[in-house]
Structures are given as C-alpha cells and as structure tokens.
Amino acid sequence: MAFLAITALSLAFAKDLFASVMFTGIYSLLSAAFFVLMDAVDVAFTEAAVGAGISTILMLTTITMTGRYENEKRYHPKIALIVVVITGIMLIFGTVDMPAFGADTAPAQVHVAPYYIMQSGEDIDIPNIVTSVLASYRGFDTFGEVVVVFTALIGVLGLLEFSRKGSELGNRPAPMFQHKVLRIVSKILIPAIMLFALYVQFHGEYSPGGGFQAGVIFASSIILYAMLFGVEQARKAVSMPVTKILAALGVLIYGSVGVVSMLNGGNFLNYSVLAENDITGQHVGIIIIELGVGITVATAMILIFLTFARRIGKNSEETA
Amino acid sequence: MIQHLPILQVIIPLLAAPICFILKEARLVRWFVLIANVMAFVVSIMLLQQVNLHGTLVYSLGGWEAPIGIEYRVDELNAYLMILVTSISTITIMAAGSSLTKEMAESKQTYFYIAYLLCLTGLLGILATGDAFNVFVFLEISSLASYTMIAMGNDRRSLWASYQYLIMGTIGATFILIGIGLMYMMTGTLNMNDLAERLPEVEQTKTVFTAFAFFLVGVCLKLALFPLHLWLPNAYAYAPSIATVFLAATSTKVAIYVLLRFIFSVFGFEFSFTHMPLTEILVSLGLVGVIAASVVAIYQTNIKRLFAYSSVSQIGYMILGIGIGTKTGLTATMLHLFNHALMKSAIFLALAGLVYRVGSVNIKAFAGLGKQMPWTMAAIVVGGLSLIGMPLTVGFISKWYLILALLESNWWPVAVLVLIGSLLAIAYIWRLVEVAYFKPALQNNQSYKEAPLAILIPAWIFVIANIYFGIDTSFTVGLSERTAELLFGVAK
Numbered sequence: 001m002a003f004l005a006i007t008a009l010s011l012a013f014a015k016d017l018f019a020s021v022m023f024t025g026i027y028s029l030l031s032a033a034f035f036v037l038m039d040a041v042d043v044a045f046t047e048a049a050v051g052a053g054i055s056t057i058l059m060l061t062t063i064t065m066t067g068r069y070e071n072e073k074r075y076h077p078k079i080a081l082i083v084v085v086i087t088g089i090m091l092i093f094g095t096v097d098m099p100a101f102g103a104d105t106a107p108a109q110v111h112v113a114p115y116y117i118m119q120s121g122e123d124i125d126i127p128n129i130v131t132s133v134l135a136s137y138r139g140f141d142t143f144g145e146v147v148v149v150f151t152a153l154i155g156v157l158g159l160l161e162f163s164r165k166g167s168e169l170g171n172r173p174a175p176m177f178q179h180k181v182l183r184i185v186s187k188i189l190i191p192a193i194m195l196f197a198l199y200v201q202f203h204g205e206y207s208p209g210g211g212f213q214a215g216v217i218f219a220s221s222i223i224l225y226a227m228l229f230g231v232e233q234a235r236k237a238v239s240m241p242v243t244k245i246l247a248a249l250g251v252l253i254y255g256s257v258g259v260v261s262m263l264n265g266g267n268f269l270n271y272s273v274l275a276e277n278d279i280t281g282q283h284v285g286i287i288i289i290e291l292g293v294g295i296t297v298a299t300a301m302i303l304i305f306l307t308f309a310r311r312i313g314k315n316s317e318e319t320a
Numbered sequence: 321m322i323q324h325l326p327i328l329q330v331i332i333p334l335l336a337a338p339i340c341f342i343l344k345e346a347r348l349v350r351w352f353v354l355i356a357n358v359m360a361f362v363v364s365i366m367l368l369q370q371v372n373l374h375g376t377l378v379y380s381l382g383g384w385e386a387p388i389g390i391e392y393r394v395d396e397l398n399a400y401l402m403i404l405v406t407s408i409s410t411i412t413i414m415a416a417g418s419s420l421t422k423e424m425a426e427s428k429q430t431y432f433y434i435a436y437l438l439c440l441t442g443l444l445g446i447l448a449t450g451d452a453f454n455v456f457v458f459l460e461i462s463s464l465a466s467y468t469m470i471a472m473g474n475d476r477r478s479l480w481a482s483y484q485y486l487i488m489g490t491i492g493a494t495f496i497l498i499g500i501g502l503m504y505m506m507t508g509t510l511n512m513n514d515l516a517e518r519l520p521e522v523e524q525t526k527t528v529f530t531a532f533a534f535f536l537v538g539v540c541l542k543l544a545l546f547p548l549h550l551w552l553p554n555a556y557a558y559a560p561s562i563a564t565v566f567l568a569a570t571s572t573k574v575a576i577y578v579l580l581r582f583i584f585s586v587f588g589f590e591f592s593f594t595h596m597p598l599t600e601i602l603v604s605l606g607l608v609g610v611i612a613a614s615v616v617a618i619y620q621t622n623i624k625r626l627f628a629y630s631s632v633s634q635i636g637y638m639i640l641g642i643g644i645g646t647k648t649g650l651t652a653t654m655l656h657l658f659n660h661a662l663m664k665s666a667i668f669l670a671l672a673g674l675v676y677r678v679g680s681v682n683i684k685a686f687a688g689l690g691k692q693m694p695w696t697m698a699a700i701v702v703g704g705l706s707l708i709g710m711p712l713t714v715g716f717i718s719k720w721y722l723i724l725a726l727l728e729s730n731w732w733p734v735a736v737l738v739l740i741g742s743l744l745a746i747a748y749i750w751r752l753v754e755v756a757y758f759k760p761a762l763q764n765n766q767s768y769k770e771a772p773l774a775i776l777i778p779a780w781i782f783v784i785a786n787i788y789f790g791i792d793t794s795f796t797v798g799l800s801e802r803t804a805e806l807l808f809g810v811a812k
Contacts, residue, residue, distance in 0.1 A: 094502055094530025107522070111508030112387050140381040140390045144445065144457035147334060151438045151461055154341070155468035158431030159479075248338035255335045258327075268327040270383030 004030050017063050025056040041208040042130040049216040054301055057223055061308045124282045126205035134210065135286040139269045142289070143254050145212075146296050150251050153300040160307045183228055193221035201294045202287070211290040215297025222298075223305050231309040240306070243299045250296025254289050261285070325370060326379040326392040326448050329363045329402060332356055334441040337434050346429040350417050353433045357410040360444070364402040371399045378450070386450065387511035393450030397803040401577050402447050404658055408569045408665050409440050415778040416562045419672045423474050423560050432472055436566065439465035443574045452500045452586070453510045455578060456493065459542070463489045466571060469563035470555050481554035488551040492541030499535030502527050515586050523591050532596060535582060543575035545639055546609030549632045556628035557681075561672030564624060568631055569665040573657050576638055580653075583642075584807040593645045602643030607737055609636030614744035618751065623681040626748055627667055630707060633741060634660045640738070641722055647804050648725035654800035655721055659706070659714035662789065666782035667703035670696050673771025673779060686752065688761025692768040697756050699779045704749035706786050709742050713790040717797070 007030060011023040028051025035044035099106035116133050124132040134142050197218035204210030226234035258269040266273035271285025336356035340349045370377055371394060379392040394402075413436070420429050442462025446455050467489070471482035504510055506527050507518040522528055537548075544552040552572075556564050583592040592598045610633045617629035634656070641653030671681060673696045678685050690697045706713035709720075719742065726735040770776065789796050 090530055090533060091498070094527045097525035097527045098505060107506055107508040107518070109508065111518070112510075113508065115388055136382055137384050137389050138453075141451075141454055141457050144454065144461060147337075147438065147441070148457070148460045148464060150338065151435070151464040151468070154337075154431055154434050154438065155464060155471075158428060158435065158468055159471055161427075161431075245342055248341040251338040252335065255331060255338075258331065259335075262324055262327075267379065267383045268324065268331065268381055272383060 028052040211293025219301030247299040253292035361406040470559040478558035495538030502531035553628040606640035650804035652721035656718035669779035670699035673775040690757035
C-alpha cells in the first residue's frame with residue numbers, strides 16, 4: 001500500500017512523461033500484487049497484462065509521437081486540487097460504515113456470492129468460479145466489454161487511419177533493430193509467448209485467465225515483433241484487412257452464440273441449450289465466447305498499435 | 321420471437337456494427353445502418369404494445385434469474401424512451417448520407433456509421449437493462465462511440481472538444497462506478513429491483529450516502545447539469561452535424577432516465593427526497609442552469625454553440641421538474657424530455673442542411689438566408705418557437721405542465737423565474753430571426769439554394785412532429801402521466 005501511494009505521488013509530480021509512463025506501469029504491477037494478496041488472482045492477472053503490459057506499451061508509443069516532456073504549465077489547477085480533496089474526503093467518509101475487510105457477514109458475502117460458490121459446480125461444472133460468473137452468469141456484461149474494446153478500436157481507426165495522407169512508409173529499420181541479443185532472444189520468446197497465450201485462452205476454465213488476458217498476451221507478442229523487426233515487417237506478417245475482419249468476427253462469434261441459443265429456444269446467451277446436456281452446453285458456450293473475446297481483444301490491440309506506430313513513421317519522415 | 325423483444329432491441333444495432341466493419345463500402349453500410357435502425361424502431365413499437373398488454377417485461381439473459389444473472393426489465397418508462405431514441409435515430413440517419421458526404425471523406429464515413437450504431441446500442445442497452453453494472457458497461461459503449469463521432473468533425477477544434485468530453489465523461493463514469501461499487505458492497509447485489517429491496521436496511525449508513533452522492537454527481541456530469549455542463553457546448557458545436565442531432569436529442573435524455581431510475585426506483589422517493597436534500601439541490605441548480613445558460617446563449621456567435629447552451633438551459637427545466645418532487649412535476653419532466661428531443665432534432669437537422677449549403681454556422685453567414693433558404697430557416701424558426709414555448713408547439717405543453725406543477729406546490733417565485741427563462745429564449749431566437757430575415761444578404765452570399773431534400777424532409781418530419789404533438793397531446797401527455805405514476809408507484 002505504501003508503495004502504491006508513493007508511486008501515485010511521484011507520478012503526479014513527474015515532469016518527464018517517460019518517467020510518468022514507467023510509474024503507471026509500476027503502479028499497475030503493484031496493484032496486481034495487491035490483488036493477489038486479496039485472493040483475486042484473475043483480477044491481478046488482468047491488471048498485470050493490461051495495466052503493466054499493453055497500456056504501458058501504447059503510452060510509450062504515443063510519447064515517441066508527441067515528445068517526451070510536458071509543456072510548461074499555463075494555469076494553476078487549484079480547482080482541480082479542491083475537487084480531488086473533496087472526492088478523497090468523501091471516499092474516506094464512505095468507508096466509515098463499510099463492513100470490515102474479509103468479514104463473512106458482509107452483505108457482499110451473503111447474498112449472491114454464496115450462490116455462485118455453491119451452485120457453480122452443479123450448473124456449469126468448471127473449477128474456476130470467476131470464469132463461470134464472467135462468462136455465463138454475467139456473460140452479457142462481458143459481451144458489453146468486448147463491444148467496448150471494439151468501439152475503442154473503431155475510434156482509433158476512424159481518427160488516425162486517414163488523418164494524414166502520406167506516402168507509404170519505406171523500409172525504415174526498426175528502432176531496436178541493432179540489438180542483436182534482443183532480436184535472437186525474442187525470436188525464441190515470441191513463439192513461446194504465443195503458445196502461453198493459447199494456453200491462457202483455453203485454460204480459462206481451470207486456472208486464472210481467459211480471453212481478455214490471452215488476447216492481450218498474444219497481441220504483445222506481435223507488438224514485440226513489430227518493435228524489433230520494424231512495423232512494416234510486422235504488417236507483412238499480419239495482414240491488416242484480415243485482422244480487421246477478425247476483430248469484427250470476434251464480436252460476431254460472441255453474439256452468434258447468443259443468437260443460436262435464442263434459436264434453440266433459450267434466452268440470449270443461455271448456453272445450456274447449445275448441447276443435449278446442460279453442462280456440456282455451458283462448456284461449449286464458454287469456450288466459444290472466450291474465443292470470441294480473445295480474437296477481438298488481440299486483433300484490436302494489434303490494430304491499435306500498428307495504427308499508432310504508422311503515424312510515428314510518417315511524423316518522423318515529415319520532420320526529416 | 322415475441323418474448324425476445326427486449327434483447328432484440330439492443331442486439332440488432334450491436335451486431336449490425338461489426339457487420340458494417342466487414343462490409344466496409346460506405347454506400348453499402350449506409351443502407352445497412354438504415355435497415356438496422358428501422359428494425360430497432362419497429363421492435364421498440366412492438367415493445368410498447370407488449371408492455372401495454374402484459375405489463376412489465378422481464379428477460380433473464382443467459383437464462384439465469386436475477387439477481388444471479390443480468391435481467392432486462394422493460395416497463396412503460398423505458399419503452400417510451402426507446403421509441404423516442406430509435407425514432408430519432410432512424411429519421412436522423414436518413415439525412416446522414418448527404419450531410420456526411422459533404423463533411424467527411426468517404427473512407428471515414430464507414431467508421432462514423434459504426435460509431436453511430438454503437439452509440440445507439442449503448443443508449444438502448446442503458447434503457448433496457450435492470451442491472452446496475454450493466455448500465456455502466458453500456459454507458460461506456462455509448463460514451464466511447466460519442467467521443468469518436470465528435471472527434472470526426474471537420475473543424476480541428478472538434479478533437480479538443482472530444483478530448484474535453486472524454487476527460488469529463490470518464491470522471492463521470494468513474495464516479496458512477498464508485499457509486500455502484502459501494503452499493504454492491506452494502507447489499508451484495510447489482511440488480512436494480514433487488515437493490516431497491518435491500519437498500520432500505522442499510523440506508524442510514526454513511527457508505528450508502530456516499531454511494532448516492534457519487535452516483536448523483538456522475539450522472540449529472542453525463543447529463544450536463546449546470547455547472548457540470550462545460551463539455552457540452554464545444555462537443556455539440558464542433559461535432560459533425562449528424563452527430564450533433566443524434567447526441568443532442570438522445571444522449572442527455574438517456575442520462576436523465578438513469579437519474580430517474582436510480583433516485584425513484586432504486587433508492588426510492590423516501591430516501592432521495594427526505595433523507596437527502598435532493599429537492600434543494602436539483603431545484604437550485606436547475607434554475608441557475610436555466611437562467612445562466614440562456615444568458616450565455618444570447619452572446620454566442622456560433623449558432624450551433626448557441627443552441628448547445630440552450631440545451632443546457634432546457635436540461636435545467638427537466639431537472640427542475642424532477643426537483644419539485646411531485647407527480648405533476650415529473651410529468652412535466654417526462655414531457656419535456658420527449659418534446660425537447662423533437663425541438664432540438666428539428667433545429668440541428670435544419671442546421672445540418674445549412675452547413676451543407678453555406679458551410680458555416682456563424683451568425684454573420686445567416687444574413688438574408690430567410691429568403692434564400694425559406695424552408696430550412698422556417699424549420700429553425702418553428703423549432704425556436706417551440707423552445708420559447710409558443711402555444712401550438714410542443715414547447716408550450718411542457719412549459720405549461722411545469723408551471724402547473726410549480727403553482728400546485730405554491731412555488732410561484734420559481735414559476736416567475738421559469739417565465740423569465742422563456743423571455744431569454746425569445747432574445748436568442750430573435751437575434752437569429754433578425755439576421756436571417758431582416759438583413760440583406762452579404763455580397764458573396766447571394767445564391768444559396770435550399771438545403772437538399774434528403775436533409776430537408778427529415779428535418780420537416782421533426783418540425784411537423786413539433787406541431788402535431790403540440791396540438792394532439794393525448795399520446796405524450798398520457799404516457800408521461802403514466803410513467804410518472806409508475807415511478808411514484810414503485811417508490812411507495
């Protein structure tokens with residue numbers, strides 16, 4: 001906790017944007033550790049993969065594009081400080097009557113949660129209860145989250161893809177191409193990362209993980225490749241049009257599971273009607289929707305990175 | 321398929337969005353989006369019929385009964401709003417083709433259409449759901465999509481406007497999430513009905529108080545209640561014309577729905593109005609909003625900004641109606657919600673036509689347009705009269721009910737202030753009329769033609785609706801009264 005606070009403070013005071021990004025990375029990693037302490041392994045996994053991993057990379061890419069240092073301040077954010085202080089006081093005020101941490105009489109522990117814990121085995125029969133809540137009991141929320149990722153992708157593409165007309169980027173060497181060690185090590189590592197992503201993808205029912213984390217991990221392997229071997233090289237390996245179609249397909253896969261279950265006489269996203277047996281149906285449904293999640297998340301991250309990275313190429317060409 | 325109507329309402333536009341992404345060709349996408357919109361509109365009408373026949377519709381997603389799973393819960397209130405959102409969205413998209421072709425590159429349009437569909441999905445999802453966390457998820461979808469649409473504006477300032485909105489919107493969403501999280505902590509449930517049953521047990525705790533406060537501030541940011549409206553004028557002014565029409569007419573309305581749903585159905589009237597000083601907060605902020613935003617509107621030279629400020633003041637009226645805390649007050653709010661959507665879509669759509677021909681919304685460019693583009697200008701003027709509250713327009717009906725509610729509660733000073741607000745509206749509308757009809761056209765402005773029919777016809781559909789619902793009030797007033805009763809009924 002103390003580390004968290006210190007990191008947040010240094011983050012607020014850092015003028016060097018590069019340092020700020022690093023601090024946010026550290027902040028995410030620390031909170032991931034914090035989540036592990038609270039026994040929320042799945043959340044920790046996501047935080048580590050998304051917060052410390054991919055968002056740090058994306059922010060670094062942005063910095064390469066915009067420049068490293070903050071502009072001189074033009075105003076004194078006093079009002080902002082007041083608002084923040086009031087918010088903080090309110091939050092602390094709110095904690096006064098909170099049930100004690102870990103108390104087994106807390107309302108959150110005695111209402112819906114016991115049902116999930118007791119019945120998940122019978123209803124869905126997979127060891128990871130988090131996955132069963134995420135993918136089945138509250139599957140529609142997860143669907144919504146996938147659509148959020150998709151919306152973000154649309155936003156990035158809509159704004160950056162055409163915003164500047166320039167010649168196609170030549171075969172510029174990648175920024176880190178000269179590091180031989182890195183190149184060789186990562187050549188070995190990239191397939192391993194991809195394999196690990198697939199493991200996380202299909203093992204979500206048994207251990208922490210699932211489509212979101214797998215997608216992010218998979219995307220980071222491609223991004224690593226792009227950083228070491230050049231964006232153009234990566235674009236050759238990953239065809240943009242195909243990736244785009246895949247991104248849409250992920251959402252459609254998830255949605256079609258819902259539609260199929262509707263056609264089979266159940267409600268939207270009721271996996272039980274997908275197979276003869278309720279539990280088999282649940283398993284099939286969860287595996288397919290996790291696949292949809294994984295595909296959309298991975299392709300969206302790759303596309304966002306490549307679109308950003310392409311801008312960098314153009315910017316540096318123009319200034320050169 | 322009848323029992324699946326609630327979910328169809330949301331997943332039709334939702335699934336249409338990725339399909340558009342695959343289709344890619346802007347021309348194909350345009351038709352596809354139109355079809356999806358029409359389907360959503362038909363579904364919403366069928367939903368209202370079903371609700372009238374069978375009462376509240378409950379749909380458990382994934383087959384899990386609430387509170388274990390997520391449920392959709394459609395009653396008259398959200399069925400009413402769904403019709404509003406889908407009808408406006410459908411009519412607006414009819415005009416989108418020509419307006420967008422003028423304002424952005426062909427390749428960009430596809431993305432705009434997808435964002436439009438996703439925004440519609442988000443709004444409908446918020447309306448349909450009976451689950452507090454699900455509200456947040458769909459709120460994120462609609463907000464992200466609207467940031468995208470706004471940033472696609474032609475003006476470079478649209479990026480800055482979108483960024484402002486993004487920061488404010490994210491703060492609002494975070495506050496809402498904190499509120500929902502605290503509610504979950506105290507009750508262990510996310511289902512709205514279940515929350516309503518379990519909150520009274522713990523309503524004296526400071527945590528619930530904090531949850532309420534955070535939620536309220538978050539939603540008020542989203543609905544741009546004065547003084548949390550700062551993102552709105554720029555966002556409306558610099559967004560592509562079609563995005564302005566759609567957002568101005570629907571997104572703040574949906575935020576008001578969320579506010580109503582939570583203060584009446586979840587926290588309950590008792591808690592919101594007796595334990596919390598909600599009346600004082602809402603009435604004072606609403607009134608200040610009405611007056612201040614109208615005054616600012618008078619001084620605007622960018623007409624889109626002018627009407628954006630007028631939106632802030634109109635939202636003030638709606639909040640005022642809620643703040644009165646009576647059934648008539650709520651009826652007035654519901655009416656104004658519907659009516660204001662009609663006025664603003666007529667006005668902004670006509671402005672879209674104007675941008676198409678003239679390319680500017682600066683007041684100087686309006687000189688002489690009354691003669692050159694009579695139909696377009698007439699649409700704006702009728703919309704403006706409706707804003708003021710002229711008899712025979714919808715604006716009159718909602719103002720009438722608002723004043724009635726105020727007099728019922730013997731708050732005549734407030735009623736006077738509301739009338740002053742209307743006078744201020746006359747001032748800013750008159751400025752426009754004066755320039756457009758009584759000033760000679762500028763030298764180089766002589767030859768503007770009427771706006772293209774593709775924009776003019778949808779705009780006039782809204783104008784006629786403005787007049788029709790101003791004369792035949794049985795549909796709107798009836799529904800508004802019933803929804804107000806419904807909200808108070810739940811509270812008891």
